[in-house]
Amino acid sequence: MLSVELAIVVPASNAVSDPSSGELPALPRVGASPRQVRAALRPEHHESFDRALRDALEEAARELDLGPVHTVVEHWRRRAWITRDREQHRRIVREAVEELTGKAPPEDASTRASEARL
Known part of the structure; x- marks a missing residue:
């Protein structure tokens, strides 16, 4: 006899809360948007992130390939985690x-x- 279990599926946030850090929003998970990643970065990293993202967007437009954008966002997502403390x-x-x-x-x-x- 087969058993069927029901599961409730809820949308997962692309961020993880970090209660020890009241000044910054939640840490971004894999697949987070550029906006979520930027929000999680320390303010001193915003300018570098913005510049890298703009460069990647320009390259993506020229090459019709979003790979550079994904690479930049993932790099800075990890940086948000690494530099939190x-x-x-x-x-x-x-x-x-x-x-x-x-x-x-x-x-x-x-x-x-x-x-x-x-």
Whole structure:
């Protein structure tokens, strides 16, 4: 005898709540829109995201291929996750620089400067 179970399907949000971060909206999930990704980024990343997205949109229009847009949105979606906790992100970047170069970055080096060394 076959058993049939009913399931209730509800639309899933493309974002995950992060209660520890009151100042930023929910973290975006795979498939999030560019708007959702931008909203989840720290304000200091908005300009770079906007520039990368505009470049990808121009390329997509020329080549009739949305691949570059998807690549940019996914890159920045991941960046929103990685940079959510500033102190943890700074610590991880510093550790990566030290691991790759054999030398820790100066204590007063910004995370951006340390990332540039990677």
